[in-house]
Every structure is written in structure tokens, then in C-alpha cells.
Amino acid sequence: MLRLSPTILLCCYCTCFISCSKSDNNSSGTLPAVSVNSVSQERTLTNSTFRFTVSLDKAATADATVNYKTIAATATEDEDYEAVSGTITIAKGQSQANFEVQVTGDSLRKEDEFFYVQLENPKNCVLGSKAKGSGNIINANGLYFPVDNSGYTSPASYAGYSLVWSDEFDGTLISDANWQFEAGNNNGWGNNELEYYTNRSQNAFVSQGNLIIEARKESFQTSNYTSARMITKGNKEFTYGRVDIRAKLPKGKGIWPALWMLGSNISSVSWPACGEIDIMELVGHEPNKVYGTLHWGTSAAVHDSKGAGYTLGAGSFDEAFHVYSLIWTADSLKIYLDNNIEVFKISRTEISTGNYPFDKSFFFIFNIAVGGNWPGSPDDTTVFPQRMVVDYIRVFQ
Incomplete structure (x- = not known):
């Protein structure tokens, strides 16, 4: 019967541990990376929809889920846009899914505004380099621009003129x-x-x-x-x-x-x-x-x-x-x-x-x-x- 020395047993154990660890790391490394795009749209007079796409860099091998939420920036939550949060699922074999944010209608010409969308808590996927996007509200082309009317006003008529x-x-x-x-x-x-x-x-x-x-x-x-x-x-x-x-x-x-x-x-x-x-x-x-x-x-x-x-x-x-x-x-x-x-x-x-x-x-x-x-x-x-x-x-x- 073959007997292995303690030294040989220790080497076998280390080799097995290293091999298993590499296998686990490789398994984790195969998970798809999830990201979200940024959206830029002109604001309209009525409410409009900003549609965000959550994407995997390769098709999911199992249902992948990730949480999303909006974060206020220069745009004001529940005034310029409706705050949303939730969980989105990308089905096995698919690589994209969508969620929507409602932007409040307005025609005021002013500086553009934006809010963030953040991805969190991925399952069967990992956060990619673009796990945070933005919703860019273009206000600069609005057709309502109030003006302070103070200052001189001339007469509506003059003697001798029509x-x-x-x-x-x-x-x-x-x-x-x-x-x-x-x-x-x-x-x-x-x-x-x-x-x-x-x-x-x-x-x-x-x-x-x-x-x-x-x-x-x-x-x-x-x-x-x-x-x-x-x-x-x-x-x-x-x-x-x-x-x-x-x-x-x-x-x-x-x-x-x-x-x-x-x-x-x-x-x-x-x-x-x-x-x-x-x-x-x-x-x-x-x-x-x-x-x-x-x-x-x-x-x-x-x-x-x-x-x-x-x-x-x-x-x-x-x-x-x-x-x-x-x-x-x-x-x-x-x-x-x-x-x-x-x-x-x-x-x-x-x-x-x-x-x-x-x-x-x-x-x-x-x-x-x-x-x-x-x-x-x-x-x-x-x-x-x-x-x-x-x-x-x-x-x-």
C-alpha cells in the first residue's frame, strides 16, 4: 500500500485549493456586466417619457436582475421628473430590458437640467463601468420666456402723426x-x-x-x-x-x-x-x-x-x-x-x-x-x- 508523506499530502492539498480557487474566480468572471445608457430629450409642453435601456455585455445564462433608482441632480425630483425605483429582470438568453421615467411638461426656456439613474445589487451579473447614467432634460429651446417689463414706454400716438x-x-x-x-x-x-x-x-x-x-x-x-x-x-x-x-x-x-x-x-x-x-x-x-x-x-x-x-x-x-x-x-x-x-x-x-x-x-x-x-x-x-x-x-x- 502506497503511503504519502505529509509533505506530499500538503502539496496535493495546496494544488487542489489553488485549482478550485481559480475555478471559482473564472466562474465569477464569466458573469455578464450590466450597464445603463444616458438619455437626452427636449422637454415638451406635456409630460414626456424618458426610456432607459439596461444592457448586458453578453447574453444572460440565467435570469439576471438589478435594482435601479433615480437620483436628483440639477433637475428637481417630483417637480421636473417623477422619481422611480424598482428591479428589472433580463431573461436568460436576452441582453436588454427597459424602464421609463416621466418628465414633467414645461415650455420655459432656461438652462438644461439632468437627473441620475443608478443601478445596484446585481444578481447573475456584475455592475459594469456604466452603472450610472443620466436623464438630460433640454430646456434651452422652450418657447416661453418671461421678461421683466420695467423701463421706459413711449406714447401710443403723437400730434401730427398717424x-x-x-x-x-x-x-x-x-x-x-x-x-x-x-x-x-x-x-x-x-x-x-x-x-x-x-x-x-x-x-x-x-x-x-x-x-x-x-x-x-x-x-x-x-x-x-x-x-x-x-x-x-x-x-x-x-x-x-x-x-x-x-x-x-x-x-x-x-x-x-x-x-x-x-x-x-x-x-x-x-x-x-x-x-x-x-x-x-x-x-x-x-x-x-x-x-x-x-x-x-x-x-x-x-x-x-x-x-x-x-x-x-x-x-x-x-x-x-x-x-x-x-x-x-x-x-x-x-x-x-x-x-x-x-x-x-x-x-x-x-x-x-x-x-x-x-x-x-x-x-x-x-x-x-x-x-x-x-x-x-x-x-x-x-x-x-x-x-x-x-x-x-x-x-x-
Whole structure:
């Protein structure tokens, strides 16, 4: 009979223990890893469903279960979304299952929000590297944007004038009977601007009786910024009269809002022969100062301009509404702030270079440019999005 020495028995025991341990570890290592995806969806006016997928990296060899729950982050539980928790089962031979989270309907345009979804307590599977996902609620494109209405309001009528056209922006859509959009980058629009103008509601929409033009920092087409540029060319064009525009302005380095006019004959005579009337311009690093300017001349090489600025004694033009006015006659053009502050005036006799363009029809342009020769580029201090809010435009003759 063979007898083994204690040393040999110990070696056999160790070999068996190591072999069994490796077998157990291999068995554990064969379990599928479970993960959950992230979901990003635009918020809608009514409640919407965020559908999350729980996945195994390979098919389950037995029913696999895992607990899930939502965790509040910037989104508020039971206000922005309905908190849920539970256990999800992925059947043997399958690799996916789903659970849903209800997101509360809202149309308020504000910062995007998110909540977490967490997986816990796996059985017949192990937690993978993506055991925590997020539900990203996109609020940035909502069409409701309340605005503080404080600030100056101009009279509804003037002696000797009749109201011939206005846009009070009281509807739910921008009127295509009044406005059209100019889109694209157009080689910087002659000013080395950085934005791409779009006709999307992300960049221009109406809310609560206001027109909102919004400049965003985002990659779009060939640009890193988007905005909107709206014109009345072919729809509403005028010669002479009084123009009142009530607006609240954006601010920030590289931000350049404008309420202005171009001669309707620009397609045939080009700029500056068509003439340009800048009722209001602001460069965002000077948020307390607005400019009124006229441009004219026979060509870009033979170009004249005159203008002036006005600086508020306190505050800045993003804090409240102001009214920007043009009083335009056959003999002069005057630009006013809040009805009685004269920003700039010029007489016909002061305009001598080339043909006089300010006795013909002009159309309106509302826009926010980003960057350009005058304001320079945005920097780390510039906050996006930036918005120009227009309450109304009124033309009297």
C-alpha cells in the first residue's frame, strides 16, 4: 500500500485549493456586466417619457436582475421628473430590458437640467463601468420666456402723426408678412463676424408679447456661434416718419446688437450708396452706452459716416427696456433715446459724398452679431446665451 508523506499530502492539498480557487474566480468572471445608457430629450409642453435601456455585455445564462433608482441632480425630483425605483429582470438568453421615467411638461426656456439613474445589487451579473447614467432634460429651446417689463414706454400716438405700421409681437409666431430671415455666415457679413444666422426658433421666437433674438455659443455649420438676423425688406419699407422701438439689450464682450435700416435699393446700388441708418448699436463690453450712426457714399472705398453715442448715468441697457427712436424728415435725421434724449442728429447739408440716399425707402434689420471688427471676439467673461428682447416697433408718418 502506497503511503504519502505529509509533505506530499500538503502539496496535493495546496494544488487542489489553488485549482478550485481559480475555478471559482473564472466562474465569477464569466458573469455578464450590466450597464445603463444616458438619455437626452427636449422637454415638451406635456409630460414626456424618458426610456432607459439596461444592457448586458453578453447574453444572460440565467435570469439576471438589478435594482435601479433615480437620483436628483440639477433637475428637481417630483417637480421636473417623477422619481422611480424598482428591479428589472433580463431573461436568460436576452441582453436588454427597459424602464421609463416621466418628465414633467414645461415650455420655459432656461438652462438644461439632468437627473441620475443608478443601478445596484446585481444578481447573475456584475455592475459594469456604466452603472450610472443620466436623464438630460433640454430646456434651452422652450418657447416661453418671461421678461421683466420695467423701463421706459413711449406714447401710443403723437400730434401730427398717424400710426402706419407696427409689430407688437403679440402672436405665437414671428409674422412672415412682416419679417424674413437672412441666414448663413456670408463671409462675416463684411465685418469679420463669427456667428451663423439661422431661421430656427432656437435663435428667434415670440413669447408673452415680445420678440426674442438669442445668440448662442454652439457649433453650427461653419461657425461656433448662432444668432438671428431679421429684415422687413420687400414687406415693410418706409421713407420719412417717426420710428419707435422698445427693446432690452444683451451684453458681454464680443456681443453686438443692432436695430437699424438699409436702403431698399441695396441690391441695385450696393452699400454704402443705398444708405444705412443705425438707430441703435451697442458693443457688449460697453453695456451702458448706445450709438446712433449714419453711413453713405459711392462705394466702400468712398464711404462717409457720422454718429454719436450716449452713456447712461447709472445702470446698463440690459437691465430695463428703453425706446430707441428715429425722427426722419426730408431735411434731417435725429436719433433719440426715451423720447427726449437726443443721441445724434444730422442735416441734409452735412451729407455731401455721393448721391443723397436718405430720401428713398428703407427697410428694418434686427440682429445680434457675435464678434466682428468693432466689438472684437467673445472671451472667457462672455456669458451665453445672450438675448435682445423687442417689445414693439411702431412707424408713424
